[in-house]
Amino acid sequence: MKKELPLFLLAFCIIISAFSQEKVEKDYWYTSPDNNGYISIQKIDSKNENSVSTTINTTVRAKFDNEILNFNLSTINDGDKMVSPTNIMFDGIMDSNMKHVSFKGNRIKMDRKNASYWYFDGDFKNEMETDPDFKSITRAKHNATLKFPDRTIPTFNLWAIIPNLPFERSGTFIFNALDETKLYVKKGQTVNYLGQYKTNIKGEQIVLHKFVHQGKGMLPAYFWVNDNRELVQVLLDNQYTFTLSTKEDALQTKTMVAAVNNE
Numbered sequence: 691m692k693k694e695l696p697l698f699l700l701a702f703c704i705i706i707s708a709f710s711q712e713k714v715e716k717d718y719w720y721t722s723p724d725n726n727g728y729i730s731i732q733k734i735d736s737k738n739e740n741s742v743s744t745t746i747n748t749t750v751r752a753k754f755d756n757e758i759l760n761f762n763l764s765t766i767n768d769g770d771k772m773v774s775p776t777n778i779m780f781d782g783i784m785d786s787n788m789k790h791v792s793f794k795g796n797r798i799k800m801d802r803k804n805a806s807y808w809y810f811d812g813d814f815k816n817e818m819e820t821d822p823d824f825k826s827i828t829r830a831k832h833n834a835t836l837k838f839p840d841r842t843i844p845t846f847n848l849w850a851i852i853p854n855l856p857f858e859r860s861g862t863f864i865f866n867a868l869d870e871t872k873l874y875v876k877k878g879q880t881v882n883y884l885g886q887y888k889t890n891i892k893g894e895q896i897v898l899h900k901f902v903h904q905g906k907g908m909l910p911a912y913f914w915v916n917d918n919r920e921l922v923q924v925l926l927d928n929q930y931t932f933t934l935s936t937k938e939d940a941l942q943t944k945t946m947v948a949a950v951n952n953e
């Protein structure tokens with residue numbers, strides 16, 4: 691019995707090690723003086739002996755002009771680069787002319803060119819559109835199998851991705867943006883590093899690293915990151931500034947957003 695005990699302990703340790711997983715969670719909350727609402731980004735890095743994955747949970751409660759954005763978005767991504775999602779879940783609205791949307795998507799396979807095949811199930815917009823080069827394979831009222839090009843991600847995932855990009859002007863981050871409610875792919879999106887700039891944050895002048903996101907048919911979006919790799923400020927549509935804040939301050943705007951939703 692004494693001889694068997696070390697073997698038992700060894701087997702037990704191997705099992706525990708196989709199921710052990712290291713998780714690092716970071717939460718960021720952003721508020722805007724131009725917008726009665728908030729945006730929160732939760733990033734969870736999970737590591738074990740065999741794999742690395744990153745979960746990005748995004749909550750948006752905000753109004754842009756007459757458009758209400760009130761949704762929860764979650765993606766699970768292979769690796770820590772966050773350019774290869776395996777699962778997408780969406781619940782809410784991004785367009786005042788559309789009904790509530792709720793669906794989940796799972797990547798079912800990838801081809802030799804790293805394009806991915808996805809199965810979506812839920813109440814997404816029926817008239818789905820895809821890039822002309824990537825037609826849907828089948829169409830149905832509440833489910834669809836689609837083919838997406840490599841590096842297709844929801845645009846809001848940039849809030850978690852950009853802080854990890856190099857502070858160098860020589861490289862360009864290239865991706866394809868997924869419109870979550872219409873499952874439409876906008877190809878050829880870019881993010882470039884612009885250098886260090888003095889920026890006014892809550893009345894204080896500080897030096898931050900500045901990035902720009904550009905794409906066809908959109909106004910540039912600007913992102914400011916500090917030396918600690920934290921996204922500090924974002925400018926959308928040349929008029930909506932979101933600044934790193936606290937959960938308490940962000941949730942104070944919840945009542946205002948709820949009032950907007952009832953208009």
